[in-house]
Amino acid sequence: MTSDRAVSMTLSERFDHAYRVMSAPSFLGMEGLGNEVPYFILPHPPADQPRVSGERQRLVNKLRTSGIAVCGIDLWSLASQLWRGTGVWEQMLAAEASLPKATFGEAVGNVVSPGAHLSPCIASAVAEQEPRPQVVLLSNVGRLFPVVRAHTILNTLQPLLSDIPLVLIFPGSFRQSPTQGSSLVLFDRLTDDDYYRAFDLLGLEVS
Template sequence: MATIKERLDNLRNHIQQPEFLEGKGLSNEVNIRIFCYPASDEMVVRQFIEQVTTDQTIACHLVECNLYKTYLSLCDDIDITDAIPDMEESDGKTFLLEQLHSAIGEGEFIEKIQYEPHKPGDILLLTGVGDVFPFMRVHSLLEALQPHFSDIPILVMYPGTFDGNYVRLFDKLTPNPYYRAFNEI
């Protein structure tokens, strides 16, 4: 079995290929790919993301969206960031999570990360999936993103497993159904 560094090197090569960028060979399915890795490799993956998103020689344009940073930005936008710790202390985690879910959903994420025009060679790179849990679930977000990013590939860096039918964050949590993506490398 290949090491994480070998898999990431293969990923770097693969995302530059026309077949990847154009979604060829996907039977007219949406071009959503999930790169799964053990959560213990998170720091190696983060270093790779930093390198590949700043690499001027790469033959594609990675548009990184760190979901956790996006979430924090959305909290700032509605001016609730400073109130979150007090709300958790006074009302509890369950109530806080319910309130946050009602204030920030997939629509807000899409509005925040949408950009125009999408150009040939663009790839939407979703990172921070583990960090944003439980505030956002990637399977729900991917379902909502499809119509807005159908013309470019979406690549999810996923600390967990995907068996083609279910995503399982950290390879420990309850699997969530998602079938419109393809495993990458």
């Protein structure tokens, strides 16, 4: 569970803390993780979402100014590219009102399926960036709900991308239990009981 101090952090304080952790050699070197994948959650109160884009860009700029290569990926933008790439996206949108909600959701969901499409695209974006990124920063996952869920992205990315620290900016809470594992609570309302092999970035300290 995130500490009381972390829970009371402002959005700017959360991103300032993220910078201190992410710029540390021990973080970039993936030290102290045991056999776990180097995946981290940067949670924030859902009410702060309108200001997250600015804080995210400030974080990326600070890391790059410090000489750290960052691959920043907006998941909503990436999904939108996949939808437009079908060549029939406008027709799908036009037909939305006449289709059952489940049918439309399945159609758009298939195009951005994490296992088949979205996660491979993330891995490709990282592989194609030069110089090779030292850290990956994912954002805007909340906009994809319920078509795509955060835990599915993380799970399907593991076999594709596990040799670089990855940070997921998450609108909600990251809850950890020694008996039940960890779970992401989207918008602080929607709890998913899946196990997450990830660390709470706000719970890490720079040595």
